[in-house]
């Protein structure tokens with residue numbers, strides 16, 4: 001609680017600062033980000049300009065105040081955990097029908113060996129096989145058919161916790177199998193709920209939100225593989241695909257809706273979709289979904305749902321995201337696998353100091369060198385136009401087939417482009433950050449970050465696209481120069497921890513001494 005602000009009644013005069021206007025901000029998106037040292041909204045993390053008159057919490061707007069109060073009301077009603085899954089009685093025995101019977105020491109040693117750490121109340125034990133999860137035989141068969149012999153570490157801990165109806169915040173490196181850690185419990189729940197239902201209920205039971213269309217497409221593809229032959233249908237709700245067909249599909253009955261927040265909200269506002277049975281909400285790439293541009297939409301969706309369990313996933317989970325996640329979902333279990341917030345260890349990072357006007361030349365040198373170029377490669381650039389121009393220049397200069405993928409391309413063009421790339425027809429993709437998140441580019445051996453992204457988290461995700469899956473080492477080359485100064489501190493830390501050589505210009509960089517932002521703005525107490 002911030003003491004520098006002061007509480008005001010509804011009709012008090014407004015303290016005179018540049019931030020204040022006569023109108024109390026209604027929505028969190030109207031509020032600016034908090035500066036270092038300023039109070040933050042307890043719900044969304046933006047500037048906590050006001051103090052809630054009922055709880056004394058810092059809040060940014062009336063919208064967040066109402067979310068805060070509804071949560072408190074739920075808590076007071078003793079709703080410690082989210083509503084139990086429909087038609088499943090939750091008992092300790094429910095999940096552990098085929099308990100692996102591990103002792104506490106064995107559980108600790110398993111977590112230690114697998115690099116799993118957990119926080120939270122009564123965290124379920126990890127499992128070492130899918131068959132210990134008490135899931136339908138058909139689902140087990142589908143998992144085997146997908147080639148998953150054993151659960152990955154994140155799946156070992158997440159699947160049992162999810163099957164126990166808990167709220168989760170999971171961080172694990174890219175390529176570690178997070179998608180199946182939410183799809184397996186979703187499919188298990190849906191197929192069980194549908195087979196238990198005497199009526200032919202068609203209302204959706206689960207929803208996955210992800211920040212990009214491509215990622216949604218991939219989640220749906222994996223859901224189809226794992227849910228084959230079970231009472232489990234999916235609907236994809238992303239921009240670029242016609243809305244009437246999406247509505248038609250949902251109307252005919254689906255178990256899982258997968259979509260981007262904007263399109264989904266648009267659809268929910270325009271059409272009457274009954275979400276009253278929805279009991280699982282997944283936020284994939286949650287750190288991205290809780291940022292400006294997404295957070296308002298995500299919050300609107302969360303508040304429209306009937307208290308589902310919430311499972312949140314990302315490779316990068318900052319303290320800020322952890323705090324926001326805890327305010328969205330109570331009694332959270334935090335699971336983290338591997339070294340959090342660092343790129344996949346099996347990717348070799350190579351830093352090249354190159355001035356901006358020399359970057360193209362450097363790129364062409366790499367792509368033309370049989371020693372340095374590893375096909376297929378993804379080149380990340382900062383703008384859509386840059387992606388178009390650079391892909392053309394690559395083809396003209398090096399003779400390599402290259403395509404551009406970015407947010408302005410139609411869904412069809414993006415799908416076709418990805419297909420050509422993944423089948424090996426095109427060895428180079430030049431793209432914007434749209435491909436940086438979560439895309440499962442299985443065969444990418446090389447990432448070249450032509451323009452550094454604006455945050456270290458984004459960098460980690462882009463590097464992760466070259467993760468060595470199936471034992472083959474990937475490489476991430478990045479171009480850096482004085483224009484990327486604000487990333488230097490974090491970058492040096494990440495490179496050192498990976499044992500990567502740090503260019504002398506980067507190593508000798510001294511950060512400016514921290515700037516004081518002075519006293520916090522005076523605050524007013526908000527009544528509804």
Ligand code: ADP
Nearest residue numbers: 148149150151152174175176177178179180440
């Ligand atoms: P993340 O979301 O953590 O970045 P994905 O869920 O996209 O990772 O998984 C990366 C790859 O690993 C995918 O090709 C997926 O099919 C594969 N995979 C997932 N789980 C397993 C498993 N248990 N065994 C083998 N491969 C797996």
Ligand code: MG
Nearest residue numbers: 178179284438
């Ligand atoms: Mg993922």
